[in-house]
Amino acid sequence: xxxxxxxVSVCCLVYNHxxxxxxxxxxxxxxxxxxxxxxxxxDDKSTDSSAEIIKEYYEKYPDIFVPVFQTENxxxxxxxxxxxxxxxxAKGKYIAFCEGDDYWCDENKLQLQYxxxxxxxxxxxxxxxxxxxxxxxxxxxxxxxxxxxSHILNEEEVFLGWTVxxxxxxxxKEYAKxxxxxRKCIAGxxxxxxxxxxxxxxxxxxxxxxxxxxxxxxxxMDRVNKAVKGNxxxxxxxxxxxxxxxxxxxxxxxxxxxxxxxxxSFNILCHEKSDIIKNSNDKKEIISAAKAITSHEYYRDFIxxxxxxxxxxxxxxxxxxxxxxxxxxxxxxxxGRKQNxxxxx
Numbered sequence: 001x002x003x004x005x006x007x008v009s010v011c012c013l014v015y016n017h018x019x020x021x022x023x024x025x026x027x028x029x030x031x032x033x034x035x036x037x038x039x040x041x042x043d044d045k046s047t048d049s050s051a052e053i054i055k056e057y058y059e060k061y062p063d064i065f066v067p068v069f070q071t072e073n074x075x076x077x078x079x080x081x082x083x084x085x086x087x088x089x090a091k092g093k094y095i096a097f098c099e100g101d102d103y104w105c106d107e108n109k110l111q112l113q114y115x116x117x118x119x120x121x122x123x124x125x126x127x128x129x130x131x132x133x134x135x136x137x138x139x140x141x142x143x144x145x146x147x148x149x150s151h152i153l154n155e156e157e158v159f160l161g162w163t164v165x166x167x168x169x170x171x172x173k174e175y176a177k178x179x180x181x182x183r184k185c186i187a188g189x190x191x192x193x194x195x196x197x198x199x200x201x202x203x204x205x206x207x208x209x210x211x212x213x214x215x216x217x218x219x220x221m222d223r224v225n226k227a228v229k230g231n232x233x234x235x236x237x238x239x240x241x242x243x244x245x246x247x248x249x250x251x252x253x254x255x256x257x258x259x260x261x262x263x264x265s266f267n268i269l270c271h272e273k274s275d276i277i278k279n280s281n282d283k284k285e286i287i288s289a290a291k292a293i294t295s296h297e298y299y300r301d302f303i304x305x306x307x308x309x310x311x312x313x314x315x316x317x318x319x320x321x322x323x324x325x326x327x328x329x330x331x332x333x334x335x336g337r338k339q340n341x342x343x344x345x
Contacts, residue, residue: 007035008110009173011082011094014041014100015075018048020213025057027104027210028064033111039281040066040086041100045073050100083177095176097169105131106209113170116150116205124175124200125193127153127214129208130165133217143208153202155256159194160263160305165209175199181244185237194242194260198249232271233296249322259301266298278335283324290321 010028014021028039041155043051051069058065059311066089074081087095094117098104103315113126145151145163157163166189175196182191196202246257274290280286293299299318306314317334320327 005036006091006093008033008036008037008096008114008170009086009090010037010039010096010098010110011086011090012039012041012098012100013043013044013081014050014054014225015045015073016048016050017100017216018046018050018103020103020216020324021050021053024064024098024100024103027098029057029061030107031104031110032107033114035111035114037096037110038066038091039064040068040089042068042074042081042086044075044081045069045070076275080178080183080188083183087173087176087189090131090173090176093173095169095171095173098167098210102165102167102210102212104210109207109209110170112205112207112209116203117170117172120201120203122201124172124202125196125202126170127164127168127202127204127285128210129167129204131211132165133211133213135213140335143214147204148206150206151204153197153204154198154331155253159256159260159272159294160199160235164193164204165189165210165212167212169193171196179245179248181248185241186234187238190238191241193229194245198245198253232268235268238264253284259298262296262298263301266293266296266302269293269296277331285330287321290318293318 012024012028017024025041026118031037040053053068054067057246058067068089069086074085079085082097094114096110096113108329109128113128116126117123117163129147132142132144134141135216144165151165168193169189171192176192178188178191179195182188182195185191193202234238242257242261242264246254249257270293277286303311303314316327317331320330
């Protein structure tokens, strides 16, 4: 195959991923395609052996790997490595994604997605199913979705769900860069996915072709989870992004965008009021905080999204104040706190 006619460019971000990196790189090497592809792999000044592992694979597979070794950590300087460094280098017609702590588990992944995109001009983003693997063993592995056939994602799945993973993203190059107004939002996969929905179809293939390792330090979701701990800032970033998206799309997707903004504002409210419920000793203040949550316009949608027993528990969590003593005791017990703990600190 002629490497000057590369059809797919894979973007891979690496930072201190030595424990998982070989499996990730092997997932690239094993791909069976009838076209040439390249793997643009950026090591963001790792302090472990990640750079050495990348060099090893580059020396063995120079026709596949295009390494970039940073002399300074670019993420800490707010550089969007994918959009600012890797995509401008890409030779392919399509851009695929997989971070160094995740991996592809099907040798036909790239070929299947390439073939689909070649035959569906309206599709701007092709996806597939992914295994959600808990590294700490706290939960059994699960799938991101249960679609048995090729599935066109709807607005709820794109804006309010997490039914596909970044390791499945396969995008037409001309649409691969995220919009400038989304750069401040740390959840880049969310930005890319929702932005592309406003441009064309997002289609997920039924095959299970990648594995997401949940709980990796320095992983993409680890960065997001750390940001979520400063919940208000993270949520405000998302709200600002969606407001800008609404303007950029001339309000054509206003209904789902407004609903999504309500979700994020509800997220901020829950974070703030849940702290009051957990930490206050004032009954009136605690009940008022619970009522503020249940009176928010997104609350009913929030409840509807909870399955079975979880829905009942969530009802009790926020509406059980009508039997206050029992509710208060159960709430504090659930969070591993005693009512007098705060006083003793």
